[in-house]
Amino acid sequence: HDEAGTAYLEEKSKLADVVTLPSGLRYKVLEKGNGIFHPKESTPCLINYAGTLIDGTEFESSYSHGSPKIFSPNHVVKGWSEAMQLMVEGDKWELYTPSDLAYGEYGLTSEPKVPRHSAVVYIIEMIEIMGEKVIALTCNTKTLQDCNEKMKTYIVNAKTKFGRDKDTYSVNISKEIERLMKMTKGGDMTDESKAWFDTRIFLLQQMLLNSNAKEEL
Template sequence: MRKILVVAALFAVAGCQPQGANNAGGASGAGANPQTDEQKTFYALGVTLARQIQVFDMSPEELEYVKAGLTAQVTGKEPVVDIQAFGPKLPELARTRSTARAEKEKVKSKTFLEEAAKESGAERTESGLIYKTLTEGTGAQPTASDIVKVNYRGTLPDGKEFDSSYKRNEPAQFPLNGVIKCWTEGVQKMKVGGKAKLVCPSDLAYGDRGTPGIPGGSALVFEVELLDVQKNEPPPAPPAPEGQPAAPAPQGQPAKK
């Protein structure tokens, strides 16, 4: 809901204008190849805005109305639409479009998931996770409460990459119970030194809401390499004030003397 309200606020200040109502203003950046750092930063702004508004699942024609509204606001022209009347309609439109898109994605993902489950060596668990060992590990095997260090690559069913620690040249480290359900379950089946493929139904990933770069309802594919496992030990009990008994230690850990 917060995401929808943020989008609503963005459009409320941007305004809306009919297609073709504002084509003046010099050369267009559409299709441009940014060269300077500043140009690339503005291009990144466009990508960032697009990720925030993908929930509307717009047609090319609808996108033109959005571009016209943005242009009107940025150039100081009077909007041709009453923002007070139509701005409040944005959250409901976002919900409607988001729900419809998620249902379409789940239909497409169903076939993809069925095919993935048929791959040689693939195992479909009770939750719906499809797990396939790519390289067998020989080290420690994590539990849900452990901190894991991994390299990974994430793709959509069409093969489009949306995230990669390899590209950042920096492994990720996090508590295994603090990520999407697909990871919490799947990585527990791995051992350090191993590599696996996790195919995640949307209800084990980002659900119907999705997240920037990932449509709601979409299945996801991760190739995960488990590099290290650390026990997530609870912090020691704080020392008691002088003259008072020591505080009880966290469960499973002796009191500090």
């Protein structure tokens, strides 16, 4: 087995900016995108990527080909697939991938080779999700954690607009959710526009939950 790879992954896990998932995949966010959707397992995605061994030897790269490639999460190695389904457009991550989530006991025999049982490092840049999407929002309306600038502005304005009075606050938010939901039924809006409707409804629902739990105000 790949002792150097295991040691490398364990070292990475100790770093503050590296997230370790239950599967054993580790990743670091290099650039945070503004997208609000994840791809589904079978959704084609336009991505830039580079794969290296832990010593930095590159074994594949779209950057050196000069153009991004289209892959769906169900057509790539497990570690890559798991990461892609957690990413949004504009994200660029570095993945520290254990052998069992990469090329496993067989490695890659074609040149340039990946030895058997090797941990590998990928950089993946999610340029475009070209099909079915799932909403990917984790924005916390109370602390504003994980919210982008557009969401933060909306939340602050909505809290002001819907009043600090405890009794009318929840009612006003409920009415606004209803109003937005009716408008999304129109059907002939762009993906971007629909995404912003979905986002606002999501944020208002969070605010409503928090206000009912007496936390928001």
